[in-house]
Amino acid sequence: MxxxxxxxxxxxxxxxxxxxxxxxxxxxxxxxxxxxxxxxxxxxxxxxxxxxxxxxxxxxxxxxxxxxxxxxxxxxxxxxxxxxxxxxxxxxxxxxxxxxxxxxxxxxxxxxxxxxxxxxxxxxxxxxxxxxxxxxxxxxxxxxxxxxxxxxxxxxxxxxxxxxxxxxxxxxxxxxxxxxxxxxxxxxxxxxxxxxxxxxxxxxxxxxxxxxxxxxxxxxxxxxxxxxxxxxxxxxxxxxxxxxxxxxxxxxxxxxxxxxxxxxxxxxxxxxxxxxxxxxxxxxxxxxxxxxxxxxxxxxxxxxxxxxxxxxxxxxxxxxxxxxxxxxxxxxxxxxxxxxxxxxxxxxxxxxxxxxxxxxxxxxxxxxxxxxxxxxxxxxxxxxxxxRDAYSHMGFYKFLYHLKPVPQKIYTLNVVRDVLEFYLPGPVEFVYSPNFTSSAESAYVLTDSYADMLHLTTHSHCLEVYSEYSVFFQSLLQKIAKSKDWAVLQCPASAHNL
Structure with a gap:
């Protein structure tokens, strides 16, 4: 053989x-x-x-x-x-x-x-x-x-x-x-x-x-x-x-x-x-x-x-x-x-x-x-x-496609360029909000760095519902705060200003 x-x-x-x-x-x-x-x-x-x-x-x-x-x-x-x-x-x-x-x-x-x-x-x-x-x-x-x-x-x-x-x-x-x-x-x-x-x-x-x-x-x-x-x-x-x-x-x-x-x-x-x-x-x-x-x-x-x-x-x-x-x-x-x-x-x-x-x-x-x-x-x-995926953030779009109910808005701490509308399950608005504040209802927030994700989960009682990396890799990223990691957090209405 x-x-x-x-x-x-x-x-x-x-x-x-x-x-x-x-x-x-x-x-x-x-x-x-x-x-x-x-x-x-x-x-x-x-x-x-x-x-x-x-x-x-x-x-x-x-x-x-x-x-x-x-x-x-x-x-x-x-x-x-x-x-x-x-x-x-x-x-x-x-x-x-x-x-x-x-x-x-x-x-x-x-x-x-x-x-x-x-x-x-x-x-x-x-x-x-x-x-x-x-x-x-x-x-x-x-x-x-x-x-x-x-x-x-x-x-x-x-x-x-x-x-x-x-x-x-x-x-x-x-x-x-x-x-x-x-x-x-x-x-x-x-x-x-x-x-x-x-x-x-x-x-x-x-x-x-x-x-x-x-x-x-x-x-x-x-x-x-x-x-x-x-x-x-x-x-x-x-x-x-x-x-x-x-x-x-x-x-x-x-x-x-x-x-x-x-x-x-x-x-x-x-x-x-x-x-x-x-x-x-x-x-x-x-x-x-x-x-x-x-x-x-x-x-x-x-x-x-x-x-x-x-x-x-x-x-x-x-x-x-x-x-x-x-x-x-x-x-x-x-x-x-x-x-x-x-x-x-x-x-x-x-x-x-x-x-x-x-x-x-x-x-x-x-x-x-x-x-x-x-x-x-x-x-x-x-x-x-x-x-490998030709585009590294395809996992985010798969998560969003299967998310029920489909959110009308997703807040982003950084500008998301070239949104892939082809994969969206419906009309989803990406709202650029570098200083995210609490909304009338619970909101989804997209972060693109480990530092931002860590800050939100620590200080704003947000729950991580999606990450490009496993828990093991996230533990490695703790040493590099600027590491890129697209993560989606579900934040309650009482989330504080960043």
Missing amino acids: WQKLKKLVFLPYHLEEFSVQQVFRLSFLFLAFFHIYAALMSEGFHRPDEHLGMIRMVLYKLGKLEASQLSWEFPVQIRSWAQPYFYVAIAKIYGQLGAANPFILATLFRLSSSLLALTALFWFMRTTTTLFEKDADKKLSLSLFPFIWYLPFFHARTSTENFSSSLTLFAIAGLIYLHKKTVRVCLLPFIIGLCMAFAFYFRLQMATSLLPALIPFVFFQKQQWKTAIIIIAGGLCGLGLNVLIDYQGYGNWVFSPWNNVYQNVFKGMASSFGTDPFYTYFSKSFLRGIPPISLFFLAIPLIYWFKRPKCILTWVSLPFLMAHSCLAHKELRFIFFLGQLIPPMAPIFVAWCKSLPGIRTSYVNSFHYVAKLALILSLVLSLASSS
Whole structure:
């Protein structure tokens, strides 16, 4: 049993024992398990705009929010409506079944997002094997997909970055497939164009990957212009369809990608969220990508770009990274897409390492130790990132949802930003009251630090009814008064001023 498990964990080191098809099945089963597990377990949002800019638009179309409650992006009309309408359709089907639990509905959103990405990965894994002649290279590429540790967590998100990434992966896989097939089918190029258009509309920065992808397809690989024209036709139809969808969403004709450029570039909205130097993605990828894993994340593409300058993977990834590096505001989630391209690049990197002259055996052994450590860390991180809530305060919303009767007000000692209305059981008002006084009736108070919770329970006869931490961890927090701990206290009408 241990030997079989060891072979699975170190699959890239036991490839000679499996066929290409077996490696594909094992790798995809790993991916499927982690993707479904992450969709079920990683509740909440990774970044606030996943809720503010996506879920609130869904609530608006479901009639549960007013337009005035939406983020600044809504009045300036910079977001596409296609993805919100996708979730609206799921919500309406769920509602028709007589169900209303928002946590189950959110799980369905994550599952649908994850399954879309998993389907894209399935086809991408299939098609990228055609880039290699040797079975050993095919197996190495396939075996590494489960070790891109953040993909299950990323693919479970209801973000535009995730959806645009999945559709771009579909398009790239389609282009590779067309290059390797002698029979031309008009429908596939048209679908590729549609995927490109929707990926661009979801996140316009994907154009820096999508447009360069056509260059090697048309020029270096000598494809027929007829196929490229069909792709362009599909893209134009996709753009037109998105314009119609946005008209339905906003109620007026709008080209949201242009509004996005105008607001974020010309009016400087993106820079208002912070600016970073050109090299930030390289430094952040190394530090936050978890060394030694991040060493391979950086080294593999660099060698691949040098060794395969005309390959579609180079044209998809290098312009994308350079363009994002030139943008003022940088976040790692903006380039998560690139991680999916690492596995099919890896065989070229390994071949380059083997070709280096004069490498001593000790260096080779050290490389293998580092590589094995990276494999173990990747699986551990995949499990850890997939097991935790994406938003750390989801427990509070679960408590509030099941609290009977539902309180009309919750007093807060600090400002609660970005309330997740999606999970509220009804209209609940969060009242900012840094100097909480007694109310006519007993009141619920939300604290966000252990010190505030301790002060209320000690001096105001308040009873703690919920805490993010167990009694054991609370005893540890006593030594750190400023420790963050969302707790709900039920305070009697006679509670004193703080």
